[in-house]
Amino acid sequence: EKGGYATFMEKEINEQPAAVRDTLLGRTDENGRLVLDDMRISEEELSQIHRIYIVACGTAAYAGMTAKYAIEHWTRIPVEVALAHEFRYCDPIVDERTLVVSISQSGETMDTLMAVKHARSLGAKTLAICNTHGSTIPRESDAVLYLHAGPEIAVASTKAFLGMIAACYVLGLYLAQLRGETYADDAKQVMAELHGIPDKIQALLDDTERVKEIAFFMADTRSVLFLGRNVGYPIAMEGALKLKELAYIHAEGFAAGELKHGPIALIEPGQPVFIVVPGPDTPHDLHKKVVSNIQEIRARGARTLVIAEEGDEDVVPFADEVIRVPQASPLLEPLLTVVPLQVFALHLSTAKGLDVDQPRNLAKSVTVE
Numbered sequence: 001e002k003g004g005y006a007t008f009m010e011k012e013i014n015e016q017p018a019a020v021r022d023t024l025l026g027r028t029d030e031n032g033r034l035v036l037d038d039m040r041i042s043e044e045e046l047s048q049i050h051r052i053y054i055v056a057c058g059t060a061a062y063a064g065m066t067a068k069y070a071i072e073h074w075t076r077i078p079v080e081v082a083l084a085h086e087f088r089y090c091d092p093i094v095d096e097r098t099l100v101v102s103i104s105q106s107g108e109t110m111d112t113l114m115a116v117k118h119a120r121s122l123g124a125k126t127l128a129i130c131n132t133h134g135s136t137i138p139r140e141s142d143a144v145l146y147l148h149a150g151p152e153i154a155v156a157s158t159k160a161f162l163g164m165i166a167a168c169y170v171l172g173l174y175l176a177q178l179r180g181e182t183y184a185d186d187a188k189q190v191m192a193e194l195h196g197i198p199d200k201i202q203a204l205l206d207d208t209e210r211v212k213e214i215a216f217f218m219a220d221t222r223s224v225l226f227l228g229r230n231v232g233y234p235i236a237m238e239g240a241l242k243l244k245e246l247a248y249i250h251a252e253g254f255a256a257g258e259l260k261h262g263p264i265a266l267i268e269p270g271q272p273v274f275i276v277v278p279g280p281d282t283p284h285d286l287h288k289k290v291v292s293n294i295q296e297i298r299a300r301g302a303r304t305l306v307i308a309e310e311g312d313e314d315v316v317p318f319a320d321e322v323i324r325v326p327q328a329s330p331l332l333e334p335l336l337t338v339v340p341l342q343v344f345a346l347h348l349s350t351a352k353g354l355d356v357d358q359p360r361n362l363a364k365s366v367t368v369e
């Protein structure tokens with residue numbers, strides 16, 4: 001049942017090319033226009049949307065945070081991402097022209113379900129991005145976009161995370177298309193690039209030996225920090241969450257720009273820090289800015305574990321390790337950069353002799369508030 005892998009998590013990490021492919025399958029018609037099947041909100045209503053809330057918990061919320069960058073860029077609709085349990089009780093500003101997008105692998109997370117019900121009671125349109133057919137959250141929503149990523153058994157979410165990002169991107173491109181032709185061309189181009197992502201994930205998975213070695217050397221580590229910027233920021237937090245869950249190590253993800261506002265005080269000799277580096281073509285010089293962050297923490301003794309694009313030589317002088325990911329345009333990078341972090345957490349958990357698929361104190365779906 002584990003298809004020759006030692007754990008479900010390892011199996012599911014390796015299923016990620018297929019998961020993304022299946023999430024994207026059948027989303028465009030013969031003219032290259034996006035089509036969504038389970039949509040019970042009219043295009044008319046959707047084209048009137050002036051605000052989006054994304055509600056989710058844990059890993060699903062990090063997928064939502066990643067999607068915010070892309071959806072706002074493509075649609076110019078303001079997107080707010082709220083942890084579902086916070087949304088429910090914070091008096092959110094929601095009306096009939098608000099689209100509340102829930103993201104949930106299980107479709108049963110009580111916090112997320114309550115947020116969806118609350119949104120509906122306030123008159124919002126609700127759309128569920130979900131992996132589990134016939135689960136509660138899709139049933140309680142006006143529209144559904146299924147991931148089709150296949151069942152996820154390991155408690156720690158991996159392939160669903162990639163499916164969630166891909167599904168949110170499809171939604172963003174669809175909304176962009178509804179808003180007119182200027183956006184529609186972008187949509188075609190991004191979809192074309194998205195279809196090439198599964199092969200790039202496969203290339204990453206074919207070359208994980210070094211990440212595995214790094215993990216085994218770090219079995220006694222007590223704290224790991226993760227830095228990222230822009231779409232790399234939620235990836236840093238996801239990397240930290242995977243490590244907490246799987247290896248019971250204190251781990252924290254920061255926005256790289258926050259370093260000098262506090263977290264840099266944590267850097268002492270030997271402190272391992274993963275840095276998710278934006279590609280050199282990222283707007284606003286973000287690549288250069290993150291490279292100088294690496295330089296700053298290295299000067300203070302940090303052990304820098306750098307995730308950077310193939311061909312990015314700027315990081316090399318300041319990196320203790322460089323983990324390469326294939327090139328992609330900036331908004332699509334998260335679908336690649338998260339993979340080595342998942343693999344790292346998997347092997348660190350294994351190195352410590354822990355239960356990878358069933359970490360202590362956790363349940364696959366959290367059906368209580």
Ligand code: F6R
Pocket residue numbers: 057058059060103104105106107108109112155156157158241242245364365366
């Ligand atoms: C992380 C993890 C949890 C879930 C969260 C939401 O690996 O598994 O953080 O992502 O409990 O679960 P779903 O997506 O089922 O709503």
